[in-house]
Amino acid sequence: MSTALITGASRGLGVVAARRLAAQGWTVLAGCREPGRLAETLDPALDIRPIALDVADDASVAAAVKEAEAHVDSLDVLVNNAAIxxxxxxxxxxxxxxLREAYETNVFGLVRVTRAFLPLLRRAEQPRLVMVSSSLGSLADMSDWRWENHPYLAYPSSKAALNMISVMYARTMPDVLVTVVNPGFTATDLNDHQGTQTVEEGADAIVAAALDTTSPSGRFVERDGLVPW
Known part of the structure; x- marks a missing residue:
């Protein structure tokens, strides 16, 4: 039985990825701030277990580790998906x-969660760490004037920081397969549903990275291939 923890799993990409992995027989721990509300929306046929998790709060993350250990012996995959x-x-x-507001969730939150759950992740035979980023965090893409309609500082720079953190994890943790994913411009609450992809399409790269056990660590990928750093 494969297991995963997904942060920010109450809606959007997180909950869709959770449903798709659970549909393949996985046990999925769905980290969210209101687990009771999420539980009311889930298909009882799927093994999705909501747990309380606020990635911006140290005490919440520590409590979530204890709750996760009550459900599973190890984690095959940790998906750092929560973002604002x-x-x-x-x-x-x-x-x-x-910057501080966005970084607390998008950068410090993923570091907080990764460090706390790493012992549980390392109990798996093939541990994978999936980092949900964005093409807005690509220095190469953002240097292209096609992106001049997004001239804001907080979100793109937080995703660029996520990318560097992920590269450093990949370089220093050879026992963990680290994959950075770009879901693409997906219609979610994060962008007021202005995205051009469906949530199912956006979740493709996340699910593929979770299932992948053979690719090199430290890649930045999307549905159609590699993304430039």
């Missing part, structure tokens, strides 16, 4: 407070 957009302020106007 933060304030959409242009670079010249953005202060540290603007």
């Amino acid at each position: 957009v933060g304030e959409m302020v242009e670079p010249a106007e953005a202060g540290a407070d603007v």
